[in-house]
Amino acid sequence: MMAPTPADHDDIFAALRARAVSALAELLPDLPAEAFARVQMEPPRDPAHGDMATNAAMVVAKAARQPPPKLAAALAERLSALPEVAEAAPAGPGFVNLRLREGFLRDQLPVILRAGESYGDGTTGQGRRVDVEYVSANPTGPMHVGHCRGAVVGDALANLLTKANYAVTKEYYVNDAGAQVQALAQAAYWRYLQALGTAMTEEDFAATVPGGLQYGGDYLAPVGEALKERHGDALAASGARPADPSLWLDPVRDFTVDAMMAAIRDDLAALGVRHDVFVSERALIAEGKLEQAEALLASKGLIYHGILEPPKGKTPEDWEPREQELFRATQFGDEVDRPLRKSDGTGTYFANDIANHLHKLERGFSELVHVWGADHGGYVKRMKAAVSALSDGKVPLDVVLTQIVRVVKNGEPVRMSKRAGTYVALRDLIDEVGRDAVRFTMLTRKADAQMEFDLDKVVEQSRDNPVFYVQYAHARCRSVLRAAGDPSAADLAETPLDALADPAELALIRRLTAWPRTVEAAAEAREPHRIAFFLHDLAADFHVLWNKGREDATLRFIQGDEPEATRGRLALVAATAAVVRSGLAVMGVTPVEEMR
Template sequence: MLDRTKETSHVFAAVLARVQAALDALVAKGALPAGLERGRVLVEPPRDASHGDLATNAAMVLAKDAGQKPRDLAESIAEALRGDDWVQSVDVAGPGFINMTLKPQVWRAALKATLLAGADYARGVPGGAPVNVEYVSANPTGPMHVGHCRGAVFGDALANLLEFAGRRVTREYYINDAGAQVDVLGRSAYLRYLEALGDEIGAIPDGLYPGDYLVPVGQALARRFGPDLKDKPEAEWLPVVRKTAIDMMMAMIRDDLAALNVRHDVFFSERSLIEGATDQVGATIAALRAEGKVYEGRLPPPKGAPPEDWEDREQTLFRATEFGDDIDRPLKKSDGSYTYFASDIAYHKNKVLRGFDDLIDVWGADHGGYVKRMQAAVKAVSEGRAALDVKIVQLVKLLRAGQPVKMSKRAGDFVTLREVVDEVGKDAVRFMMLYRKNDAVLDFDLAKVIEQSRDNPVFYVQYGHARGRSIFRNARDTLPDMPEDWKGPAALKLWLAGAPLDRLDDPGEIALMRTLAQFPRLVEAAAAAHEPHRIAFYLYDLASDFHAQYTRGGKDSPHLRFIIQDDPTLTSARLALVQGVITVLSVGLGLLGVEAPDEMR
């Protein structure tokens, strides 16, 4: 039973199944009522590692419905588990927690499953429900800054994680190419057009974009149109200049994202909602009105400072309060044009009509107050079928050796994403942007992220992978029969899986195998919670354990070295453990979009 690969590839799920079997046995004996709801029964690591390998809350969540004391039920479950061939010992703690220690061969079998799965270790079964992940969606009014960078990395890593877990993911970018801000962009680009023609434009007026990044736009307009636009009224030149500027800004944004290895499947234009064959915003409002979800009315005066979208007048309102929001929301401005919210409702309805009932939006810190109304809108346009999870990405404080970084001359008032990537590299940016939960402010120190020390998480994790590769290179003399290509072909998998893993009995080796076995559960949990930072935290812990075991094999404990010159069978077993670490570090780094190097330079 201990060698069943499917079972040992996900130890936590397998032990949960064994807990459920123990509960079934109690039901069969009449010691537990039949039909209890067991959906909340979990198996997870205990908070204190000294309490065992795994813990279950079965007694705590079932006791009330079973009409028993939690401690008494826990003792009954523990007794049933003691006969399981995976379980070495079971203890009941506190009011009824059940702590289990598994036999070492379980962890060895889990390592074997890791080796055989290779790059597919912890991968979910494909075919899950489709999910739309919208991220970045920066206004196309200039280059992306370091704040956009965090949202881009978070969204891309989340999409990677969901795909790996088995979901069908569409990565989407919403181009905000309608509204006042792109008109300001057009007017700013027009000044640069005049400048390119030789006109003296002086200082950029307040309210326009001052950055030098619009100089190439002006030059492109001058090459294409010559002086023809100068004599036209704004109503004629603005659409032309605006479109050229948006197209060039989006090309710049795509190029910046490519430098970060961020990609999207769909670039959706906001302007297409109102300028296509159908006015989708108007059609959405009309459909909601027909369903009684839109009405003409007045908003009461708000408490405290009034929000920007409040006006004391009769207006078109969405019944947001019926779907969980605090107040109803305006859909049209006093001049009859649509509010941003109205366009956003139509856009999210478009997503629903494309078959997405699971929506994830990644927004910046300044959009926190917008969440409840958008979630209410998604409920309304989908008849409650679709769900929207909004992940707020907090601010990034850019530092160098602890000091704030000066603003970019090119951008005018911020540091661009590209400047950061060019200075420290894609891998450092991506890993560190994920090495903190998305809703916490992040200090990003340009000096720290290129240090070669344990204090630099990206270096420490990548060094763990490179160290593992180096061990294999050095083992060639001791194990001349080892398959030549050690990068993961079938021959090496089988060779390592056939190593005498029972010789891995040092507590540090057992601990490493136990950590590796946690990865499938971690992937499932991180994907379900939409929290890719959990992967980064786990990889740092795994690399730390690996480096610690390597260090233990130094001068004081040479018998713990991964390569034992006069014991090739023990060496092969330890190389199997090293390959397990390499495999999981490579898979995990891949989910984050970070390279797993063979050597560090």
């Protein structure tokens, strides 16, 4: 088995993994190739143990019928002979720790410089088509901070998967069917009557519609005015009183949804989020997608008519047993089978979602990814069951859950929106601190961890503010390169690098070479927050080197009497700037050239 040399691959972890697999294959020629599938090459948990560690001996020991420590010792001996390895030593129950040669590490800088921001572009996705659905807020009002985290996580995850060589479609599913949208139309109609100068009170109108007025925000006043401009008084009865709903409900609903979606698109654009596809729930229902999904599931024997057990917490007196059309969700890991039709014959929320996923599968996606709020956690199993049933288990559905965000100022919760009243509007948050600060901050915690968005901290110029800390590293890089006349990356890639020997310089190079592996691991785990963590660590390594140069003149980046050493250090600075830009691009954040 021939392994690629590290020069064949930007990802030195992937290259050394291939070296380890090749060495094992030579030691164990009778093992099939699949025996090495779980071999990994990772950064060790403790940097004191070396630059890399592999589990190779442990994962093949059983198939090889050899003790892992013995196999690790034999593997370490082979890896020690590689020209890029300074030391390989067995450790623990069967790991092998590697320490790389300094010259080999320095040789990675030209690789980074030639690749530029494309450094770290991976092969994990192998061009597979993946649909990433995120935000998908009901079009019933302005975007707020509750939507913001899912929007940023979903957008960064889509960017991350693209960098890992997936063919990504960014999708927004418009929930424009059902009772909530009808309630929105009723509220917009009330604003229309107000624009006409109705003498009715809000209470009088609310008594005329089922469920009363559920949406009363001022954001609907412009919609009412626009309806008046378009229809005049044609949708109202005499005296600007409500007409029969059959005369106004459909046009008002369609107009209002369009207006809300236009506002949502504008808010998302301000956040730097642009979807490729918007899919309408109502349109899917109208074209018979629900019936198609039912027919497909029925053909697989997965639909039956039956009576469900009472829900947990319900007493028999509260429960009215009713025969329903049920999907056999329990065959795919769900707790109970799920109803597909309401008592009025329309599709359940779940059934309409099945139709949505059939639509995705018909478009040929190999994988589906959703970003949902944590309050939808109980919905995950049934949706995975449906996708598994529809695709015969061939198309996986991954769901990333995002926890709530608490916005604070001076340690106190804040409400910044007069228009929204009870929540923080997304546009107000962007206006307060800027798009880039919002995006970066939303990725500084794992998606399923609750977070506090501190308006004071996010604009603070200190190392405690990760947004500032990373941007400051890039600005410092750019200031050094400008002072040196902005040498081209191509020229710097040809410069000698022997002067880069200080531990802080080598630590920075080590961090840079971990970028491709970080992209791969974050993409596989569907965890874009790892990019923010990596950039923070990279910035810390750069700032350490910068500060050492202030204390030790021999480590300053630009030294007039040592042009070769200067060019070597400029190569390191330029490579650092390129990787920071590569990471910020995944996060959807614009790098700054200078900071005042």
